[in-house]
Amino acid sequence: MNLLNTLVVKTLRYIPKSVIGAVASRYIAGETLPDAMNKVRQLNGENALATVDVLGEDIFTQDQATESKYNSVEVLNAIAKLSLNSNLSVKLTSLGLKMEKQFCIGNMDEIVSTAKRQNNFVRIDMEDHTCTDDTLEVYRVMRSRYSNVGIVIQAYLHRSEGDIRALAAERTNVRLCKGIYNEPPQVAIKDRVGIQQNYLTLLRILFEAGCYVGIATHDDVLIDGAKKMIVELNISKDKYEYQMLLGVRDEKRKQLIAEGHRLRVYVPFGRDWYGYSVRRLKENPQMAGHVFKAMFGIGQ
Numbered sequence: 045m046n047l048l049n050t051l052v053v054k055t056l057r058y059i060p061k062s063v064i065g066a067v068a069s070r071y072i073a074g075e076t077l078p079d080a081m082n083k084v085r086q087l088n089g090e091n092a093l094a095t096v097d098v099l100g101e102d103i104f105t106q107d108q109a110t111e112s113k114y115n116s117v118e119v120l121n122a123i124a125k126l127s128l129n130s131n132l133s134v135k136l137t138s139l140g141l142k143m144e145k146q147f148c149i150g151n152m153d154e155i156v157s158t159a160k161r162q163n164n165f166v167r168i169d170m171e172d173h174t175c176t177d178d179t180l181e182v183y184r185v186m187r188s189r190y191s192n193v194g195i196v197i198q199a200y201l202h203r204s205e206g207d208i209r210a211l212a213a214e215r216t217n218v219r220l221c222k223g224i225y226n227e228p229p230q231v232a233i234k235d236r237v238g239i240q241q242n243y244l245t246l247l248r249i250l251f252e253a254g255c256y257v258g259i260a261t262h263d264d265v266l267i268d269g270a271k272k273m274i275v276e277l278n279i280s281k282d283k284y285e286y287q288m289l290l291g292v293r294d295e296k297r298k299q300l301i302a303e304g305h306r307l308r309v310y311v312p313f314g315r316d317w318y319g320y321s322v323r324r325l326k327e328n329p330q331m332a333g334h335v336f337k338a339m340f341g342i343g344q
């Protein structure tokens with residue numbers, strides 16, 4: 045990351061929310077459910093699948109968690125009503141994971157059972173490392189009741205190979221990503237090449253076990269590494285999908301679809317867009333330029 049980007053990352057919290065909103069709007073479908081459904085319809089028209097996420101995490105009251113649950117159920121109902129090709133992604137902290145696990149499990153049960161009735165699927169996002177054990181536990185409770193649920197594993201965590209081996213033995217549907225949270229070196233690999241190597245190691249374990257994998261990355265080293273592995277291990281097209289975030293590497297997405305790979309786009313929406321947007325901006329190599337343009341009205 046260049047000096048200017050580093051400076052902007054360090055000062056992001058002082059940048060007006062309106063500027064962050066303007067720059068980050070490419071990563072968010074909008075604030076409302078119709079905004080999200082319109083985006084999914086557009087993506088489906090481009091032969092991309094979608095997974096919709098109602099933005100919000102780390103809530104503090106049971107009322108907020110209950111509202112998150114209703115929002116997710118509404119998303120599933122809208123997808124079914126409009127016959128869109130999309131599933132749902134959820135963050136367990138938005139459903140009360142840090143308040144009371146049983147309450148969170150109850151909320152998840154309503155969501156996953158709704159999806160089950162609609163022949164749809166729910167992916168549990170992975171949050172920072174303090175949530176990993178509880179997230180896996182809730183996933184396993186759900187999996188013992190329903191088949192239409194999957195999990196995310198982060199290649200940067202030292203523990204992930206052990207988790208992947210256990211999940212592979214259970215034939216879990218796994219989304220594999222690098223990991224987005226700023227974790228300490230005690231728990232996470234910190235160098236780019238080390239994370240890439242671990243990602244490919246974990247991907248191989250999942251493929252060899254016959255698991256369905258969501259290959260969630262925009263990194264050419266991993267996209268191409270996965271392609272090679274798919275050929276080498278003769279993995280059929282119905283055993284994996286590439287996954288990308290809305291607003292990131294649109295041309296690459298179209299290329300992968302044109303090559304015949306299944307591809308799913310993560311479509312976040314909602315009023316609680318700030319935290320998600322800041323994480324995306326920090327990853328954007330051209331962020332400083334975009335922020336300056338938005339601040340000074342250049343090209344608006």
Ligand SMILES: Cc1cc2nc3c(=O)[nH]c(=O)nc-3n(C[C@H](O)[C@H](O)[C@H](O)COP(=O)(O)OP(=O)(O)OC[C@H]3O[C@@H](n4cnc5c(N)ncnc54)[C@H](O)[C@@H]3O)c2cc1C
Pocket residue numbers: 168169170171196198221222223224225260261262263264266287288289291292293309310324325327328329
């Ligand atoms: C579908 C999906 C779901 C995810 N779910 C989770 C989750 O549950 N838990 C979790 O911790 N993480 C999740 N992530 C985030 C993931 O862990 C990484 O932080 C993120 O994908 C960046 O890593 P990368 O593999 O794309 O590689 P990077 O090296 O970060 O990116 C590769 C290239 O992509 C481009 N790029 C990347 N990000 C941006 C951006 N914001 N704007 C513009 N260009 C960009 C750049 O050209 C960059 O060089 C998810 C990612 C995806 C795609």
